[in-house]
Amino acid sequence: MGVIGNNSTNSNTTVFMDFGFNLPWWQQFLFITAFSFLFIVAAAGNIIVIWIVMAHKRMRTVTNYFLVNLAIADTLISVLNTLFTFTFCLYQDWWYGDAYCRFTQFISLCTVTASVLTFMAIAIDRYMAIIHPLRPRMTGRVVLAICVIWGVSTFLSIPNLIYGRTKVEKYGNISITICYIQWSDGNAATGSETDFAYNVLIILVTYLMPMTTLAVTYSRIGVELWGSRAIGENTPVQYERIKSKRKVVKMMVVVVVIFGICWVPYHLYFIFASYTEIERYNNVQQVYLIIYWLAMSNSMYNPLIYCWMNAKFRQGFIRVFCCCPCLPCKRARNTIRHGRTLFPAGQYTTTEKYDRNGSMMHTMTEYVDDHNSAVTRKDKKGRRDSDDYL
Numbered sequence: 001m002g003v004i005g006n007n008s009t010n011s012n013t014t015v016f017m018d019f020g021f022n023l024p025w026w027q028q029f030l031f032i033t034a035f036s037f038l039f040i041v042a043a044a045g046n047i048i049v050i051w052i053v054m055a056h057k058r059m060r061t062v063t064n065y066f067l068v069n070l071a072i073a074d075t076l077i078s079v080l081n082t083l084f085t086f087t088f089c090l091y092q093d094w095w096y097g098d099a100y101c102r103f104t105q106f107i108s109l110c111t112v113t114a115s116v117l118t119f120m121a122i123a124i125d126r127y128m129a130i131i132h133p134l135r136p137r138m139t140g141r142v143v144l145a146i147c148v149i150w151g152v153s154t155f156l157s158i159p160n161l162i163y164g165r166t167k168v169e170k171y172g173n174i175s176i177t178i179c180y181i182q183w184s185d186g187n188a189a190t191g192s193e194t195d196f197a198y199n200v201l202i203i204l205v206t207y208l209m210p211m212t213t214l215a216v217t218y219s220r221i222g223v224e225l226w227g228s229r230a231i232g233e234n235t236p237v238q239y240e241r242i243k244s245k246r247k248v249v250k251m252m253v254v255v256v257v258i259f260g261i262c263w264v265p266y267h268l269y270f271i272f273a274s275y276t277e278i279e280r281y282n283n284v285q286q287v288y289l290i291i292y293w294l295a296m297s298n299s300m301y302n303p304l305i306y307c308w309m310n311a312k313f314r315q316g317f318i319r320v321f322c323c324c325p326c327l328p329c330k331r332a333r334n335t336i337r338h339g340r341t342l343f344p345a346g347q348y349t350t351t352e353k354y355d356r357n358g359s360m361m362h363t364m365t366e367y368v369d370d371h372n373s374a375v376t377r378k379d380k381k382g383r384r385d386s387d388d389y390l
Contacts, residue, residue, distance in 0.1 A: 023285065028090065031289055035086045038297050042078040045303030046071040052316035059312060062125055063248065065142045067306070069149065070118045074299035077111040080104065082296045089289055094166055094179040101179035102164030106157045109202065112263075113153035116210045119256055121145050123217040126252065130221050130245060156205060159198060188273075196274055203267050207260075214256050221249055251309040255302055262298035265291045 049071040053059045081104050088094050165182040186192035225246050269291050306313040
């Protein structure tokens with residue numbers, strides 16, 4: 001995953017001689033700028049997301065814990081993989097040793113798999129909360145679910161750690177080091193059947209099956225939230241609850257769609273490479289770098305989506321950036337200073353229910369969250385029904 005050089009290990013191949021080692025300086029500058037921007041935004045944005053959730057008790061919901069797990073995966077792939085693999089793809093020379101070659105192959109697939117499985121966990125949680133609200137939620141099993149996600153991701157990625165290799169190739173007076181995967185029956189360049197089967201498995205597990213499952217799940221949720229009509233008229237409280245659930249679902253659908261768009265060219269590239277000698281095409285290095293940048297850029301979009309579509313995350317980002325003295329956000333600083341907390345308290349509303357004669361039977365006090373138009377209330381055990389809201 002993520003290394004173009006793993007298709008170029010045959011000593012008889014001329015892939016490096018076909019398009020040369022170095023791109024023109026201006027193309028190198030553009031790619032270096034693009035990947036540097038990606039790294040900064042992805043690493044900083046996801047670290048802020050982790051802080052917003054973990055540092056504020058009111059943000060610690062089931063969905064947000066999964067978003068933290070997603071942010072951890074995006075941070076890991078940005079910090080531990082993206083720039084290292086980018087320099088290899090740009091200069092076709094691995095500078096970081098055999099051990100890190102194995103590790104970067106491993107961490108790339110592991111984090112992508114963890115991201116996809118986290119999407120599925122969020123979709124299942126949303127499905128159970130909306131379609132089957134009376135069934136037990138995974139509130140007490142979030143840690144277990146996250147451990148299972150990383151366990152499955154690690155298991156699927158272990159072959160990269162075992163079979164990752166480096167090899168020195170000489171072309172005239174030039175020596176280069178290649179980072180690739182060497183299976184027992186060869187490698188990608190020599191037509192390894194194991195390599196082909198493994199790539200097919202990766203595409204199925206990390207893209208086709210999850211995207212199909214997510215499409216079906218969110219379609220069913222969408223029909224329930226937007227298509228169904230309750231008997232009688234919705235009360236203002238019910239309307240606010242439905243509205244809040246719709247916001248969560250909309251945000252997650254956008255996250256999943258962006259993921260699908262970013263990664264489909266990457267998977268199509270390797271499918272195409274399995275049937276053709278794509279490395280001999282003109283400008284294949286530039287094409288791959290663009291495809292790779294698009295795939296890796298998915299790690300920086302999620303924090304931007306949260307900030308755009310969720311008021312609480314947006315307020316958290318404002319607070320972080322307004323701590324920087326060089327940014328002109330005096331009004332936001334004053335708001336935060338007088339608000340005392342990141343998420344000020346909402347307001348309580350009392351609903352009175354009457355019988356047909358006009359006699360008041362009982363009252364119900366509910367909490368309305370001003371920032372996300374959400375309604376939370378306590379059941380008999382004192383638990384807040386707030387996992388529907390971010």
